[in-house]
Amino acid sequence: MDIIELLKSAFLGLVEGITEWLPISSTGHMILVDEFIKLDVTQEFWNMFQVVIQLGAILAVCVLFFHQLNPFSPSKGPDGRRATWVLWGKIVVACLPAAIIGILFDDYMEEHFYNAYVVATALIVYGVAFIVIEAWRARRREARVMTEGFERSLRPAGAHFAAPAADEAPVPDEDGDFGAITSIDDLPWKTAFGIGCFQVLSLIPGTSRSGSTIIGGLLLGTTRSVAAEFTFFLAIPVMFGASALKLVKYVFVDGGGFGTTEIAIMVVGCAVAFAVSLLAIKWLMGFVRRHTFTVFGVYRIILGALVLLYFLVLS
Structure with missing residues (x-):
């Protein structure tokens, strides 16, 4: 067994664990890393590996x-169990658009979109989208704060007014994490489905599954923390389903097999992805409560530009 191949797998697991949950495209980074650090495996195994390694990341969620x-948690009463089943229903509904499109066009997308040029373009386009959306949200919050301040200044001393409606009230967060939907339990079915429609965009590598669903959540009125949390939950059926599809295709269509080396590569990659994902998820949930996604937008633009420069000029 080649220790170098296991070290490569561990590095790929590190990349997967970090980039799967940050809105910077894990698949895109895996494709880019493959340009410089190639596993000594067949192309069919690599196509399967870069998807199935996500199982390690999803176990962290x-x-x-x-x-x-x-x-079935014993600490939950009837209402709590019912709310959990409802949440799972919303997750399933949100997964349907990407599942249908992904199954129908998997071979086509793998053949035409899995290259560095598509990845770089998607990185830049959605990087700009993050910056624009966060700027738009900042203007909305500023306008609302100014309006509420003006209204308070007009109130007679000692007067009491009803609180604004839930769909109008911003979250009182000094860093601007506001939205009409402030809790995962309050996420409407139609909003969940809408976020699922945005997830279809992530089928193009470089877009980022978490990035597309977070953008969808922000545009549809959730806070950043709710958008991120629902993104984590959506990953469970999506990534299990995608991994199962790739495994079936690898074994029954491509005729691939698993020797000792292949099994070791899979185990090491998934184990590292799991451990790193535990840290990445905890960090991101703390980050989004205090900061915008603008920094990820800037990162995507810079990385996309460097990739285009490399492949267009230097390669």
């Missing part, structure tokens, strides 16, 4: 949110 996602 299952561990961190086990209680919240477990409808």
Whole structure:
């Protein structure tokens, strides 16, 4: 067994664990890393590996949110169990658009979109989108704060007024994490489905599954924290389903097999992705409560520009 191949797999697991949850495209980074650090495996195994390695990352979500996602938790009463089943229903509904499109066009997208030029373009386009959306949200929050301040100045001393409606009230967050939907439990079915429609965009590598769903959540009125949390939950069926599809295709269509080396590469990659994902998820949930996604937009633009420069000029 070649220790160098295991070290490569561990590095790929590190990349997957970090980039899967940050809105910077894990698949895009995996494709880019493959340009410089190539596993000594068949192309069919690589196509399967870069998807199935996500199982390690998704197990981190299952561990961190086990209680919240477990409808059979003994500490939950009837209302709590019912709310959990409703949440799972919204997750399934949100997964349908990407699942249908992904199954129908998997071979086509793998053949035409899995290259550095598409990745670079998607990185830049959605990087700009993050910056524009966060600027738009900042203007909305500023306008609302100014309006509410003006209204308060007109109130007679000692007068009491009803609080603004939930769909109008910003979250009182000094860093601007506001939205009409401030809790995952309050996420409407139509908003969940809308976020799922945005997830279809992530089928193009470089877009980022978490990036597309977070953008969808922000545009549809959620706070950054709700958008990020629902993104984590959506990943469970999406990534399990995508991994199962790739495994079936690898074994029954491509005729691939698993020797000792292939199994070791899979185990190491998934294990590292799991460990790193635990840290990345905790960090991101703390980050989004205090900061905007603008920094990720800037990162995407810079990385996309460097990739285009490399492949257009230097390669």
